[in-house]
Amino acid sequence: MKILVAVKRVVDYNVKVRIKSDGSDVDIDGVKMGINPFDENALEEALRLKEKGLASEIIAISLGSAANQDVLRHSLAMGADRAILLETDADLQPLAVAKLLKVMVEREKPELIMLGKQAIDDDAGQTGQMLAALLDYPQGTFASSIQKEANILTVTREVDGGTETLALTLPAVVTADLRLNEPRFVKLPNLMMARKKPIETIDVTTLVIAVAPRLQLIQVAEPPVRKAGIKVNSVEELLNKLRAHEGILV
Numbered sequence: 689m690k691i692l693v694a695v696k697r698v699v700d701y702n703v704k705v706r707i708k709s710d711g712s713d714v715d716i717d718g719v720k721m722g723i724n725p726f727d728e729n730a731l732e733e734a735l736r737l738k739e740k741g742l743a744s745e746i747i748a749i750s751l752g753s754a755a756n757q758d759v760l761r762h763s764l765a766m767g768a769d770r771a772i773l774l775e776t777d778a779d780l781q782p783l784a785v786a787k788l789l790k791v792m793v794e795r796e797k798p799e800l801i802m803l804g805k806q807a808i809d810d811d812a813g814q815t816g817q818m819l820a821a822l823l824d825y826p827q828g829t830f831a832s833s834i835q836k837e838a839n840i841l842t843v844t845r846e847v848d849g850g851t852e853t854l855a856l857t858l859p860a861v862v863t864a865d866l867r868l869n870e871p872r873f874v875k876l877p878n879l880m881m882a883r884k885k886p887i888e889t890i891d892v893t894t895l896v897i898a899v900a901p902r903l904q905l906i907q908v909a910e911p912p913v914r915k916a917g918i919k920v921n922s923v924e925e926l927l928n929k930l931r932a933h934e935g936i937l938v
C-alpha cells in the first residue's frame with residue numbers, strides 16, 4: 689500500500705502570532721515556521737503502518753513556496769521515502785490544495801491519502817473532505833485510531849458526543865486528530881541525512897489547475913482584551929454581586 693501524506697508549512701504552534709499594522713493579515717515575517725502538528729500525526733501513522741508491514745511507500749507532499757522544503761526535509765527525517773514539492777507563490781486555499789492533491793493522487797495512485805484534520809493557520813478543516821469529494825473516495829476525518837485489514841480501513845473518529853467507528857474501502861482519505869499517536873522525535877543524524885535526499889519539485893503552473901483564491905480576507909483583528917477579574921471573600925458576597933448585576937437572576 690502506497691500512502692500519500694500532505695504536510696503544510698505553518699507558523700510554529702508555540703509562536704504568539706502578531707497582526708500586520710494595517711490589519712490585512714497575520715505577520716509571518718521572521719516568525720518560526722514548522723510542520724502543521726496534525727500533519728505530523730498523519731505522517732507518524734503512515735510510518736507506523738509501514739513498520740507493521742502494511743504499507744510499502746510513504747510520500748510526503750507539500751504545496752507552497754520553496755521555503756516548504758524544510759517541512760519536507762523534516763518528513764524525510766521522520767522516515768518518509770519520497771518528498772514532492774508543488775511549488776507556487778500563490779495563496780492556496782483549501783479547494784485549490786484539494787484540486788492539486790487530486791492531480792497527484794491520479795499520478796501516484798496511493799491507496800491511502802492522509803492529511804491533518806486542520807491546518808493551524810487557516811483552521812479551515814476542509815481540504816481532506818474536499819479531496820475525498822473530488823476523488824469520490826470514502827473519507828474518515830478526525831481519526832483517533834486506524835486499523836487495516838485486507839482492503840478495509842477501520843477508522844475511529846472523534847465526534848461531539850464521543851467516538852464513531854467507520855469501515856472504509858480503500859482507496860480512501862483520512863484526516864488525523866492529535867490523539868491518533870505521539871509523533872516520533874526527529875534525531876539530528878536523520879535530519880542531516882534528509883538534507884542529502886532529493887525533493888521532486890513540480891511547478892504548479894504546469895498542472896494547469898485554477899488555483900486563484902475564491903475567498904477574500906477582509907480584515908484580521910485581535911480579540912477584545914479580557915477585563916481583569918476580582919476576588920470576593922465569600923459565597924455570600926459573590927451571590928450579592930451576581931444579584932446586583934443587571935440581567936442576572938440568582
Ligand code: AMP
Pocket residue numbers: 694695696697724726727749750751752780782785802803804805806807808810811812813814815816
Ligand atoms: P485545512 O483544510 O486548510 O485546515 O488543511 C487540512 C489539511 O490539508 C492540513 O492538515 C494538511 O494535511 C493539508 N494541507 C492544506 N494545505 C496544504 C498545503 N499547502 N500543503 C500541504 N498540505 C496541505
